[in-house]
Amino acid sequence: MSARTLIRTLSTLLLLAVVTFFGPARAAEVRPVPRTVLALVDLREEERIRLTRIHSMAEMPLNHLGLSVVYWNVADGLPDLSRYPDLRGVVTWFAGEPFEDPRAYIAWAAAAMDRGVRFAVLGQTGTRASRNGPATPLAVVNRFFARFGLRDDDGYSDLTYRSRPVLADGMIGYERPLVGVLPGYPLFRKVDGRFTSHLVMRRGGDEASDSHLVVTGPSGGFVTEGYARYYDAEINRKLWIVDPFAFFRAAFATDDLPKPDVTTLSGRRIYFSHIDGDGWRNQTEVQPYNKDKVLSVDVVRREAIEAFPDLPVTVAPIGGDIDPAWKGTPELVAGTRRLFALPQVEPASHTWTHPFQWRFFEDYTPDKEAAFEEHGGAPKRGVMDRLLGRNKPPATYEAAGEVADLGAYSVPRAYLQEPFDLNKEIGGSLAYFTTLAPEGKPAALVQWPGDTSPYEAAIAATRKAGAYNMNGGDSRFDADYPSVTSVPPVGLPVGTERQIYSGNSNENTYTDLWTNRFFGFQNLINTVRNTESPLRLKPFNVYYHMYSGQKPASINALRKNLIAAREAEIAPITASAYAALAGGFYTARFIPDGERRWRIAGRGDLATLRFDRANFTAVDFAHSVGVLGQRHHQGSLYVALDPAVAEPVVALTDVDRADIDPPAPKPYLVQGRWVFRGLAADGAGFRVAAQGYGNGEMAWHVPAPGRYAVTAERNGTVLWRGEAEAAADRRLSVTVETSAIQPLTLRVQPVAR
Secondary structure (H helix, E strand, O other): OOHHHHHHHHHHHHHHHHHHHHHHHHHOOOOOOOOEEEEEEOHHHHOOHHHOHHHHHHHHHHHHOOOEEEEEEHHHOOOOHHHOOOEEEEEEOEOOOOOOOHHHHHHHHHHHHHOOOEEEEEOEOOOOEOOOOOEOOHHHHHHHHHOOOEEEEEEEEOOOOOEEEEEEOOOEOOOOOOOOOOOOEEEEEEOOOOOEEEEEEEEOOEEEEEEEEEEEEOOEEEEOOOOOEEEEOOOOEEEEOEOHHHHHHHHOOOOOOOEEOOOEEOOEEEEEEEEEOOOOOOEOOOOOHHHHOOEHHHHHHHHHHOOOOOOOEEEEOOHHHHOOOOOOOHHHHHHHHHHHOOOOEEEOEOOOOOEOOHHHHOOOOHHHHOOOOOOOOOOOHHHHHHHHOOOOOOOOEEEOOEEEOOOOOOOOEOOOOOOOOHHHHHHHHHHHHHHOOOOOOOOOEEEOOOOOOOOHHHHHHHHHOOOEEEOOOOOOOOOOOOOHHHOOOOEEEEOOEEEEOOOOOOHHHHOOOOOOOOOHHHHHHHHHHHOOOOOOOOOEEEEEEHHHHOOHHHHHHHHHHHHHHHHOOEEEOOHHHHHHHHHHHHHOEEEEOOOOEEEEEOOOOOOEEEEOOOOOEEEOHHHOEOEEEEEEEOOEEEEEEOOOOOOOEEEEEEOOOOOOOOOOOOOEEEEEOOEEEEEEEEOOEEEEEEEEOOOEEEEEEOOOOEEEEEEEEEOOEEEEEEEEEEOOOOEEEEEEOOOEEEEEEEEEEEOOO
16 A cells, blocks of 8 residues: 555545544535635726726636735725635735725735745835825835745845846746846845745846845745746737746645636537527628628528537627517528527527627616617717716727717617617527427626627526626737737626636627627637646637628637637537636635545536646546546646536646556546536446537547447437457547437446457
8 A cells, every 4th residue: 555545545534533533513604715816906096896907917826826816996995805715825916006995905915824824916016105105114024025034135126127037937937038227126135045036136147136036935925026927018918927826836835726617518628608698680792692681690600500500609689689579570580590400500699789898787767867868879979978977989890880989989889769678688688599499498697899898787687587697808819919818717796796707709809899800819719728728727709790791701710710610629519608607616616525535515517636746646546436437638737527416526646647548447437528517327328318419529548449330319219330450559539420409318337348
């Protein structure tokens, strides 16, 4: 018995002894692994959470490391940490001086760190001066810096032309090296050897001038102002100087944390596609359809949906565009029914009247909207600017058959013929589109229109309607946006609700808000590649509007993306399935159940866990429950969870190498295109339920090499039958050539020799 196995066995026996002695009530007190990070922000400086440095730049790397971020506005005072029972740490990135009394904050932070709460401090520390008063005494400030192994010696290098890094390890220069004119910096001495310095600056070769600007250690991490990221104001470009993944990994000690992963399903990268209904009624310019005045929606249906039956797509019309009582026609209703009837199409809603600026409706009254002309016209510029709270006049573009604008709108919504009704926008539109879909295909997703900034009550309305919500984020990572700072997190907290972001940006950001470069959406593939390697950060998402069917260049660009998806190794799902899965990221809890063993609770539809730095780690199937499979990728171990098991248990063990499928006493999934559930032994083989789009490409690891018979059946009827060979590596690769949009059962049995 190895030492690790002995320790695990003793830990399990100890846990059993605790349960036996104290009873289930005391055993239930085992707390989940803490994975909440509290972000302190000052909304007097940064206005809204979505605009803060932490949300726009830091939250995505924190999410990738398995951490869920909650926000507190320090303008409301300092938070009571007892509100956060699974708190792992605190992150700050202040733009100015946020505190009236920095001494109180220093004492609060010290008390939190004494409890084991780790801090990641970037930029301004909030300790040096009060917001409206004098500087804090240096001795008091140094109590804070001492927590990071530092002492401020009250020196400052403002002229840095003679300064050079004497130490800059792999954490420094992630997207921007230390070149050009460097920011000024304080003189920080390191006074605690437990901390690791990642960047040390020296002036003029004088060792006495060494200043430690980036450190990590037992209490977290610290990055001096100006050395976390580089910002070019002229072109509005942000680049990380510090590697945010490495910094936050060290600051919050995440190596032992299971990571809920929203990029991967069945061992493959998730794919989903969704269409906003804007431009549904636009006449196409695409030949030969333009000769018959075909609508954009019909071009998209023929060229991008019917032509790709193996790729699911979620389609969200605008109620006012379709309903004949508004701007629709019976022909549009019939066309929507035909579109929703396609097996690969999921119905959704882009709301009823397409609000452009959601904040306008948060405190809505009909009188507030009365200044706008009855049928969508704009009032005088001054009235409109005052109503919408802006200073600059908008540029306009044509979408949804109306004059609108993406940044500052001519009207608050596309249709004004009735007073705004949140229930009609959300629940009413979902119900209407459900009536246009085949039975058993409810519309279960709201895709936010306009500025994609819904207020709390709007998101709550989707939840009350039993639906999911998505859009916003605008993920880009390409030559125009060459930084992970343009890749957003999983979602955004809005009051007590949660907005789920789309996986990628839509064609608007590639076409200058649908004004030119109509071919631009073909560059989506660059973001898809860059968010896959060297780290898988996002799913493969093709997100666009119906007006992509209007221009020859735009429909060609869209088809290029769909062809790229067809050629990729993906697990295609609907957009609502992704939104449900992403919601599970925030609710999942990992309850320790022995050494390297966790029970997963509250995961919702989350289907994958990831363990990083796992080249010699594998699932211990003998001590796990509800695990479908495992796959190593980019040095991480991706663990597929069985949706049929509400609270799976994942245990890990050591292996010699990860470039082969680790052996196991039972069959497990390596990767597959479909979604699987209910894996169970079936005689000498196994059975599993499956559902998905396209032929069922899959690979299983089986306990013994040999030939296996594979059948796919539904309700007792065999739909497909085949055989495959598992060689000495015990990997059984097979493609099941039948439709699984309706769930079916796979049976795998060894063939007797």
